[in-house]
Amino acid sequence: MAVQRLAYFSSFGLEPGRGYLIRQLNDILRVSNRNNQTKGITGALIFDMNWFVQVLEGDRDVVWSVFQKIERDERHRDVKLVEFVTVPGRYFGNWWMGCAEFNEDLAATFRPYLRNGQFHPPDMSALEILSLMVDLSLIGYTRELAH
Numbered sequence: 133m134a135v136q137r138l139a140y141f142s143s144f145g146l147e148p149g150r151g152y153l154i155r156q157l158n159d160i161l162r163v164s165n166r167n168n169q170t171k172g173i174t175g176a177l178i179f180d181m182n183w184f185v186q187v188l189e190g191d192r193d194v195v196w197s198v199f200q201k202i203e204r205d206e207r208h209r210d211v212k213l214v215e216f217v218t219v220p221g222r223y224f225g226n227w228w229m230g231c232a233e234f235n236e237d238l239a240a241t242f243r244p245y246l247r248n249g250q251f252h253p254p255d256m257s258a259l260e261i262l263s264l265m266v267d268l269s270l271i272g273y274t275r276e277l278a279h
Contacts, residue, residue, distance in 0.1 A: 135222055136192040138199055139215040139261050141185045141253035142208035160207070161231055168228035173198060176224045176265045178251075180234035184208060185253050187265055189222045215258035223266055232268045241267050 157179065168174065173190035186202075188195045196216070203211045224230055234242055234251045245264045247255045256264075 134218050134220055135189050136195045137215065137217055137219045137223075138188045138195050138213070139186070139258055140199065140202070140211055140213050141183055141261070142202075142211040144179065144182050144184060145207045145209045156207075157231070161229055164229040171198070174222050174224045174227055174229075176227060176230040176232070176269065178232050178234065178265065178268070180251050183251060183253050185261055185265075187224065187262065189219075189224060192218075212254070214261060223262070224269060226269075230269060238268065238271075241271060
């Protein structure tokens with residue numbers, strides 16, 4: 133069954149401070165997992181201290197509605213749509229919302245996608261974003277982030 137895949141990135145708009153930041157992200161993940169399950173959406177999220185990158189998969193209208201809500205969310209700045217296409221199946225069907233942080237533990241997986249040693253989604257193609265997320269999924273995302 134064909135599904136819609138949407139990919140975007142945005143500048144990070146969460147409150148600073150690692151402990152508080154991780155609590156905010158865990159809250160986002162809990163709500164996203166609950167809401168996405170109800171809506172039949174699967175996906176993955178990458179973040180660092182500057183960026184969110186996310187892929188959503190599901191029904192066209194539902195995915196688009198979620199994206200429009202994200203565009204209005206103050207935790208995201210300068211939201212840029214990278215891809216909105218029909219695909220034959222889901223890449224992230226195992227997660228309502230998987231999550232990975234760009235950190236030392238995952239540096240080797242991120243390395244081929246970095247620009248001058250930095251994670252910079254505006255310089256990445258849709259294929260590179262998807263490939264990075266698939267590579268991360270092969271080593272396992274976390275759902276709850278460590279403080």
